[in-house]
Amino acid sequence: MNMKKFLALLLALMMVFALAACGEEPAEESPAPAESEEPAPAESEEPQEEEPSAEGGSVYYMNFKPEQDAQWQELAQIYTDETGVEVTVYTAAANQYETQLTSEMAKDEAPTIFHVNGPVGLNNWKDYCYDLSGSALYEQLTSPDYALTDGDAVLGIAFVIESYGIIVNKTLLEQAGYTVDDIQNFEDLKAVAEDITARSSELGFAAFTSAGMDASSDWRFKTHLANLPIYFEYQDEGITSTPAIKGTYLDNYRAIWDLYINNSTCDPSELTMKTGNDATNEFVSGQAVFYQNGSWAYADVVGEGKLAEEDVTMIPIYFGVGDEANQGLCTGSENYWCVNKNASPEDIQASLDFLEWCVTDETALQCITGGEGAMPSGGAGMGFAIPFKAAPESANPFVKLDAEMTAAGKTPISWNFTTMPSEEWKTQLGSALSIYAADQSDANWDGVVQAFVDNWAAEYELANG
Amino acid sequence: MEKAIKKWWPLFVLPTLLAFIIGFIIPFVEGVYLAFCQFTTVRDATFTGLGNFARALSDSTFTHAFWYNCAFVVVSTLTINIGGLAVALILTKAIRGTNAFRTVFFMPNLIGGIVLGYIWQILLNCALALLEQPLLKLDATAGFWGLVILMAWQQIGYMMIIYIAGLQSIPETLLEAAEIDGATPWQSFWKVKLPNLMPSITICLFLTITNSFKLFDQNMALTAGDPAHQSELLAYNIYYTFYGRSGPQWRGIGQAKAVIFCLIVVAISLIQLRATRKKEVQQ
Numbered sequence: 103m104n105m106k107k108f109l110a111l112l113l114a115l116m117m118v119f120a121l122a123a124c125g126e127e128p129a130e131e132s133p134a135p136a137e138s139e140e141p142a143p144a145e146s147e148e149p150q151e152e153e154p155s156a157e158g159g160s161v162y163y164m165n166f167k168p169e170q171d172a173q174w175q176e177l178a179q180i181y182t183d184e185t186g187v188e189v190t191v192y193t194a195a196a197n198q199y200e201t202q203l204t205s206e207m208a209k210d211e212a213p214t215i216f217h218v219n220g221p222v223g224l225n226n227w228k229d230y231c232y233d234l235s236g237s238a239l240y241e242q243l244t245s246p247d248y249a250l251t252d253g254d255a256v257l258g259i260a261f262v263i264e265s266y267g268i269i270v271n272k273t274l275l276e277q278a279g280y281t282v283d284d285i286q287n288f289e290d291l292k293a294v295a296e297d298i299t300a301r302s303s304e305l306g307f308a309a310f311t312s313a314g315m316d317a318s319s320d321w322r323f324k325t326h327l328a329n330l331p332i333y334f335e336y337q338d339e340g341i342t343s344t345p346a347i348k349g350t351y352l353d354n355y356r357a358i359w360d361l362y363i364n365n366s367t368c369d370p371s372e373l374t375m376k377t378g379n380d381a382t383n384e385f386v387s388g389q390a391v392f393y394q395n396g397s398w399a400y401a402d403v404v405g406e407g408k409l410a411e412e413d414v415t416m417i418p419i420y421f422g423v424g425d426e427a428n429q430g431l432c433t434g435s436e437n438y439w440c441v442n443k444n445a446s447p448e449d450i451q452a453s454l455d456f457l458e459w460c461v462t463d464e465t466a467l468q469c470i471t472g473g474e475g476a477m478p479s480g481g482a483g484m485g486f487a488i489p490f491k492a493a494p495e496s497a498n499p500f501v502k503l504d505a506e507m508t509a510a511g512k513t514p515i516s517w518n519f520t521t522m523p524s525e526e527w528k529t530q531l532g533s534a535l536s537i538y539a540a541d542q543s544d545a546n547w548d549g550v551v552q553a554f555v556d557n558w559a560a561e562y563e564l565a566n567g
Numbered sequence: 568m569e570k571a572i573k574k575w576w577p578l579f580v581l582p583t584l585l586a587f588i589i590g591f592i593i594p595f596v597e598g599v600y601l602a603f604c605q606f607t608t609v610r611d612a613t614f615t616g617l618g619n620f621a622r623a624l625s626d627s628t629f630t631h632a633f634w635y636n637c638a639f640v641v642v643s644t645l646t647i648n649i650g651g652l653a654v655a656l657i658l659t660k661a662i663r664g665t666n667a668f669r670t671v672f673f674m675p676n677l678i679g680g681i682v683l684g685y686i687w688q689i690l691l692n693c694a695l696a697l698l699e700q701p702l703l704k705l706d707a708t709a710g711f712w713g714l715v716i717l718m719a720w721q722q723i724g725y726m727m728i729i730y731i732a733g734l735q736s737i738p739e740t741l742l743e744a745a746e747i748d749g750a751t752p753w754q755s756f757w758k759v760k761l762p763n764l765m766p767s768i769t770i771c772l773f774l775t776i777t778n779s780f781k782l783f784d785q786n787m788a789l790t791a792g793d794p795a796h797q798s799e800l801l802a803y804n805i806y807y808t809f810y811g812r813s814g815p816q817w818r819g820i821g822q823a824k825a826v827i828f829c830l831i832v833v834a835i836s837l838i839q840l841r842a843t844r845k846k847e848v849q850q
Contacts, residue, residue, distance in 0.1 A: 208610060
């Protein structure tokens, strides 16, 4: 009997503590950074009088962009070889940045450089951002507009300007009997896409790649495509952010979403299974003509064993609103560098030095802005357009295209999705879009409208109320 | 022997106890404290009182997750235990190859939850697509049954092992006596085997109930709470509140949810332990 009592007690204890572990911060080791000092003392907030030293400091860069992970790793190695300063680069999986940042920041060896995606992202992390106003990095910016500020403090610095639109496989489009010049507005796009769908068995390809709603791909629609109704509404109202969106252009959003999902490589009810890689593979293997994505995806679609540079181009996402003849690509930034002010002074200095090196050193600039073969190892560079004085032009053809379009008088669409009230808002919108795709009824579209309009106000209230 | 144990037990207990304190007790106490705080990372908590609990309880996704989870516990506990016992009964008969079968049934336990979740997601989605039904992430009911199937597949083998051990420890004499008294196999199952199996049943019920409440990996990999939090179990709801929502207020709310969750599960499990232990018989 005693044994049983003991056993019961032991079981109860085991359960209590096993359960407790569920709600806990995981206390596991951080995945990488090498030696680092004790947790930072609070004084590190104050700018120091004497010349700060990076002696003994190390850099832990938490990268947002999985597409450029290999290049950052290589760049970090180059910097370490040159200066002896340890640089650790850790890349979060697609759509997991906020989650992983939250857990990394709680560790002793927290990231010293991290990303925020704009004003809404900054709101969560501004207590952790080192004031960059006096830094060499800030001096290097071509325009102060690229900085995220809070009062006088410069908390984030945009380091890459990107564009997205509809990537077109010109060769396939010609096989279908069209050229990109035939597509000048939403009606044209719709006509071409629907004609391709009607003849898809004869042509052997579809109009659009799968609009995957897996987490690796759904941001293309719940964030990037959703930027268009927000942008046009902001233009109408003359505002740059809002506590409550009206959803004036949601009918256009529905029209283009219908076009994407009903003229694609897969059945719209299967979208939740489709990943970002699926869409890339379909595009690269010539199964579809159009692929909505951005300049960052260039290296994924062009290269050896992929498409040739002359095969592809990018057109604006025509939305059926405004002056479509003069509509440009969607261009902006959602990548801002922030330095963790809770890091030790040595680490902060090491991080600032590293970032300055990135935007001034010739090799680093070549890696960051260059294209094919720009990395010392022979790999493709990051191809970024970066807003820094010393930077050469980006080698990325999509970025060049954006510059050409702007020079030709087209108006780029700015990135307003950075003002979306929360990640939760995007998640709910994505969920509603998937449900609608599987069963395209008006009732299900009402769910999308609700997720877009009502949830915006609710989430804004939660974030700012 | 007894004496040696009495003398040396601290030496044997100490390493584990130390690990237990560092790994469980300290984080647990800190976790409970954090439930009363507002914080972005666990290092910068400021005490705010009971507000987090009020907001946790008024969160409709949390209450939904609670009821969804309760339904899941009932269904999966029944399926797993009935399944496990049935398999155990079959595999304690003199059939050729019982050992091979036992191994095979036990194997799913050796695969991690995340991997299982993704494998079953592909399998079930293919089946649903063939049947022209909405896929797992579009339909919370499909997600529910998907989770039940997954958990049954994984856990039946484990419970089977416990039941087999229980069945084998029933003295042959008892069964023989029942047979001589004219008991049918059905009667000897209900009147002899089952009462003698009560200790195994206690353990198995305890394990399945707590496992089903705590289920996380499989939930995350199979449905990730889609559509719109409708297929979220409690543990995933807590995780999402803590990590998925941005803004300092959410961390504390997630932590408060975790404390509430802990209390609920402890209470339910203790009730279950008491109830089934009363039914245990002494041999």
